[in-house]
Amino acid sequence: MRKSTSIAIGGFDGMHIGHQALFRELDDNGTIVVIETGYANLTPDGFRQRYTKHRIVYLKLGDIRHLDGAGFIAFLEKKFPKLKKIVVGYDFHFGKDRKYSYEDLKQLFKGDVVVVEEVKHNNDSVHSHKIRAKLQIGDIKGANDFLGHNYTIVGKRVDGQGLGSRELVPTINLSVKDFLLPKEGVYATLTRIDDEEHFHPSVSFIGHRITTDGSFAVETHILDGTVTCKEKAEISFVDFIRNNEKFDSLENLKEAIKKDITIANRMLKRLEL
Ligand SMILES: Cc1cc2nc3c(=O)[nH]c(=O)nc-3n(C[C@H](O)[C@H](O)[C@H](O)COP(=O)(O)O)c2cc1C
Ligand SMILES: Nc1ncnc2c1ncn2[C@@H]1O[C@H](COP(=O)(O)OP(=O)(O)O)[C@@H](O)[C@H]1O
Numbered sequence: 001m002r003k004s005t006s007i008a009i010g011g012f013d014g015m016h017i018g019h020q021a022l023f024r025e026l027d028d029n030g031t032i033v034v035i036e037t038g039y040a041n042l043t044p045d046g047f048r049q050r051y052t053k054h055r056i057v058y059l060k061l062g063d064i065r066h067l068d069g070a071g072f073i074a075f076l077e078k079k080f081p082k083l084k085k086i087v088v089g090y091d092f093h094f095g096k097d098r099k100y101s102y103e104d105l106k107q108l109f110k111g112d113v114v115v116v117e118e119v120k121h122n123n124d125s126v127h128s129h130k131i132r133a134k135l136q137i138g139d140i141k142g143a144n145d146f147l148g149h150n151y152t153i154v155g156k157r158v159d160g161q162g163l164g165s166r167e168l169v170p171t172i173n174l175s176v177k178d179f180l181l182p183k184e185g186v187y188a189t190l191t192r193i194d195d196e197e198h199f200h201p202s203v204s205f206i207g208h209r210i211t212t213d214g215s216f217a218v219e220t221h222i223l224d225g226t227v228t229c230k231e232k233a234e235i236s237f238v239d240f241i242r243n244n245e246k247f248d249s250l251e252n253l254k255e256a257i258k259k260d261i262t263i264a265n266r267m268l269k270r271l272e273l
Helices: 017-023 045-051 069-079 102-108 128-136 140-147 163-167 250-269
Strands: 006-010 030-036 055-060 085-089 112-116 152-158 172-175 185-193 200-208 216-222 232-243
Touching: 006 017, 017 085, 017 112, 069 102, 085 102, 102 112, 128 140, 140 232, 163 250, 172 232, 185 216, 185 250, 200 232, 200 250, 216 232, 232 250
Parallel strands: 006 030, 006 085, 030 055, 085 112
Antiparallel strands: 152 172, 152 232, 172 216, 185 200, 185 232, 200 216
């Protein structure tokens, strides 16, 4: 922090293409200042770091929300004594009732204030809340376009019913906390197991297993061989296949899963793995 000469300020949940436009304005000693609201669920906890090489510093919203414009600048200058440049987006607001904007920063800060113009995709302004809305309707492609990377969640391995490997296909069952889960259904995915470096092509199910025991599950079936997962896995979403369905028999569910596998293979083959 003592070395930081430039900072980008915001919530930065998702680290999407709008956020990345800010980071491009940082220099080698640039730091990303995340104002934590407690609502981040696209890139919770330490997950923002994987989408940037810049150092990230977290500030609690409660510690700064009462500050006026001058107070906020004084706070930043104390925390970053070498600060020369502040980077924010076109809609950045801060302070009590969010009443200060980049105009105030420009007036009050002695160094440079860079204001990044609105980043759009297909003429639609990119924002975290829109990415959440897309995931909630299963629009993975739309969410990924806004993110500039595949939406990725991490979970802890848990035991399943054991039915998968006996009657259907083997799956890794995950308990996922803190991440927003896409809508219930079946997805073409890439899965990274434990600390492996590569991702496996996979097909994943999120939802209540309404055909079997009714309980909620996040499961992934690996398409390129037999694997063992010890502790955790990471699911990277590529495309939506179908909604969660209730089948009359395990036999029909099995047929549907076979089709899902064919579709997932087709969707994933288009990618350079
Ligand atoms: C590709 C795939 C698609 C699935 N689709 C459905 C579904 O549409 N409806 C459903 O109730 N369960 C679905 N399941 C979940 C199965 O019910 C689940 O794998 C089975 O209950 C075995 O669970 P276990 O891994 O805990 O043994 C799907 C699972 C996979 C891997
Ligand atoms: N689409 C965008 N174009 C340009 N700047 C953006 C965009 N989205 C967010 N920003 C900027 O990035 C920083 C973080 O904003 P934040 O409110 O966390 O993002 P979001 O609006 O996606 O939730 C702010 O300075 C904001 O002005």
